[in-house]
């Protein structure tokens with residue numbers, strides 16, 4: 001199934017499509033119960049002010065979804081839940097009562113249960129949250145993982161921002177990431193954090209060969225006399241005479257990239273000499289453990305991931321490597337795509353590199369703008385992404401296209417996105433209070449190959465569902481506006497579109513309609529005349545009517561655009577002027 005992008009509620013997707021024990025690593029970054037709604041920001045698009053459109057909501061109420069989910073857990077529907085989980089949710093119900101927090105916890109419980117089922121026995125799970133609900137989420141995850149042989153491994157504190165809070169409490173600057181494994185045998189690639197030059201200067205000794213550890217003296221011995229080889233003379237040094245015995249510390253053994261466990265004590269010491277870790281200096285009372293460090297060495301990654309922009313300095317062994325220990329995204333960071341709550345690629349890189357290998361399957365059930373997906377793709381993992389909003393799906397496609405080239409899209413399987421008129425109608429009629437205007441967003445973003453800026457505003461421009469900009473000169477651009485109609489259309493809609501074009505100063509207006517346009521509408525649209533694109537030497541109908549059927553057949557806005565909808569994602573292939581028209585080729589629908 002990888003690499004697959006699912007559009008829909010992750011619970012439905014996981015239950016319907018998720019096969020048992022198929023996922024190596026799952027990272028989720030669900031809404032945190034912040035009681036806010038989040039907007040996608042479009043910066044400097046077409047010289048307009050910052051535009052925004054709602055991306056997702058994080059307000060929870062005790063609604064039908066919550067009631068249904070709660071009843072499923074309590075009734076232990078299909079035996080999906082562990083007894084501990086059922087008891088926990090019952091307990092939380094009596095403590096918290098039916099309200100927003102319980103609704104949120106029930107939502108997460110249902111999904112983590114499915115994720116646990118999907119994980120391979122060697123799989124790992126990371127839940128990204130913050131202190132708003134982390135303490136509750138921990139007991140939810142414990143009840144699911146630890147009751148079935150899984151293990152809670154770490155609570156990672158990630159510094160997500162600088163300190164800027166002016167309220168009367170300590171500035172909230174960290175998120176929490178819980179790390180669980182499905183069993184005691186799991187993928188763990190020994191992550192290391194590079195040594196900082198300052199640390200190396202302070203703690204290592206520099207000689208002609210480089211920097212070496214400063215373990216002097218009796219580091220290779222322990223106090224007390226022992227029998228056997230440990231107490232015997234080695235290379236002319238007798239530890240017993242000095243009341244000691246040969247003992248190699250675990251930390252030294254760990255530094256060696258080979259298994260010494262089968263060797264005797266003297267053989268181990270010999271091997272350490274062969275590998276260059278021990279130097280015997282006649283002027284010293286004891287052999288010196290002298291490991292020279294390489295730029296790839298470092299300390300084991302701790303559970304606090306806190307980038308310090310001004311104090312961390314340079315990474316050992318590089319001339320310009322600044323420590324970027326999972327740095328946060330600065331306001332003007334080039335990685336930013338305008339998606340609220342976007343996580344930095346460095347964070348996902350550490351998680352994916354630590355808990356999976358090339359070719360493994362990585363799942364993100366709350367995909368957002370696709371950080372996990374983009375990093376998984378770059379690190380040559382297979383991936384599965386899910387999101388409930390089309391804006392997110394569109395952004396992920398755009399991000400993949402920009403970072404890995406248009407061809408990469410042909411390898412993406414899309415699921416849940418309308419592919420025929422029935423599913424388009426179903427989307428138009430779908431009632432889901434967790435999302436807004438999904439049909440309109442899907443239509444505009446699909447027709448523009450994810451280039452449009454979604455318009456969510458209410459008020460005077462209520463009728464417009466999106467805008468797009470195209471280059472008309474070196475610095476000038478012109479605007480296209482889009483209206484989407486899922487119901488009855490009539491001649492008056494063309495007049496309204498013309499009015500909107502005048503108010504918006506748009507040169508082209510596109511009406512995307514589910515129903516066929518009437519002859520009178522087509523006539524009226526033709527009467528609006530044509531727009532001449534001087535740069536391209538082409539003319540376009542000023543008012544264009546496009547049916548959903550045509551969009552499904554692959555019709556796209558064919559004006560070349562150089563102003564992109566969102567700030568550039570980091571790209572590996574710079575594709576300067578893109579003619580619209582590349583779509584994922586392999587498509588599955590529900």
Ligand SMILES: C[S@@+](CC[C@H](N)C(=O)[O-])C[C@H]1O[C@@H](n2cnc3c(N)ncnc32)[C@H](O)[C@@H]1O
Nearest residue numbers: 009010029056341342343366368369371387388
């Ligand atoms: C905090 S954001 C994830 C951000 C992401 N980690 C990134 O770096 O872009 C949460 C995402 O979960 C999605 N979401 C919320 N409820 C969902 C559900 N029931 N099924 C699938 N996606 C959902 C939202 O649309 C939003 O994009």
